[in-house]
Amino acid sequence: MTTGTPIDLHGKVALVTGSARRVGRHIALRLAACGMHVVVHYGSPASAPEAESAAAQIAAHGVQAQIVRADLGDPAQIAMLFEQIQARFGRLDLLVNNAAIFPRQTLMAASLAEWHNTLMINLTAPFLCAQSAARLMLAQESGGAIINIADLSAFRNWRAYxxxxxxxxxxxxxxxxxxxxxxxxxxxxxxxxxxxxxxxGNSPEAWQQIGERLPIGTTGHPNDVAEAVVFLAAQPFITGVTLRVDGGEYLL
Structure with missing residues (x-):
């Protein structure tokens, strides 16, 4: 039986894949603000400066930031990522599988290489990361949590994607x-x-129109996703759910 009390995240260790930029960066910074040490992962060498600046912002919260570059298309590099986390912290409390690619491609036009690459980054890599993270978490008394970042395309048919x-x-x-x-x-x-x-691809005007058609009347912000991550990371009695942070778009 749980106590109904949120889990204290302070002093715990989080890995956020793809956290040098975009939504992943917001998630990493929010977790740091909660007192978590954060592993900043990035894949492309071009993202190194952004990873460095993200780590500096994380450290400003008085927590530790570890930067690790790993190609999530290579299982050996995924294994190396978790080896480095184990060597640095000796534990892992939260995995956020955030890194993804967004190919604009229909099924009939897709090549086998495109199919394999999309599933490798968006599905196989999260699977391998979850396996490695779970092994670390199961070995520690406090366990842990895994949060996968999906999107509404899991429930809605976006023909071009x-x-x-x-x-x-x-x-x-x-x-x-x-x-x-x-x-x-x-x-x-x-x-x-x-x-x-x-x-x-969206002008400010088009973006505003997207928000106006939502039941909530406006578009969201990456911080909305980051807050949802914090919520799920701290709730001891929630598992196996997909939380839609979409302003009600799913209802349309």
Missing amino acids: ALHGVSKAALVKLTEAFALELGSKVRVNAIAPGPVLRDE
């Missing part, structure tokens, strides 16, 4: 399967964000 949608739908199912298998020691949940970050 069909490959992406397939991978995210599978990620939601993976979340449920891990939650059932890992039981009380490791809680596993997912978050499905809606429009929280404007990309270059």
Whole structure:
């Protein structure tokens, strides 16, 4: 039986994949503000300066930041990522599988290479990361939590992003399967964000219109996702759920 008291995150260790920029960076900074030590992961060498600046912002909260570059398309580098975390901290309390790719591709036009690459980064890498994280968490008395970042394409059909949608739908199912298998020691949940970050393809005017059609009347912010991560990380009686942070877009 749980006590109903949120878990204290202070002093615990979190890994956020793809946390040098975009939503992952916001998640990492919010966890640091909660007193967590944060592993800043990035994949592309071009993201190194952003990883360095993210780590500096994390350290400003009085916690430790570890920067690790790893290609999530390479299982050996994923294993190395967790070896470095084990060597530095000796523990891991929270994994946020945030890194993803967003290929604009239909199923009929997709090549086998595109299919494999999308599933590798968006599904297989989270699977391997969850396996490695769970092994560390199961070995520690306090257990831990895993949060997978999906999106609404897991539930809605985005024809131009069909490959992406397939991978995210599978990620939601993976979340449920891990939650059932890992039981009380490791809680596993997912978050499905809606429009929280404007990309270059949307003008400010178009972005405003996207928000106006939502039931809540406005678009969100990456911090909305970060707050959802903190909530799920701290709740001892929630596992196997996908929390939609979408301003009600799923209802439309």
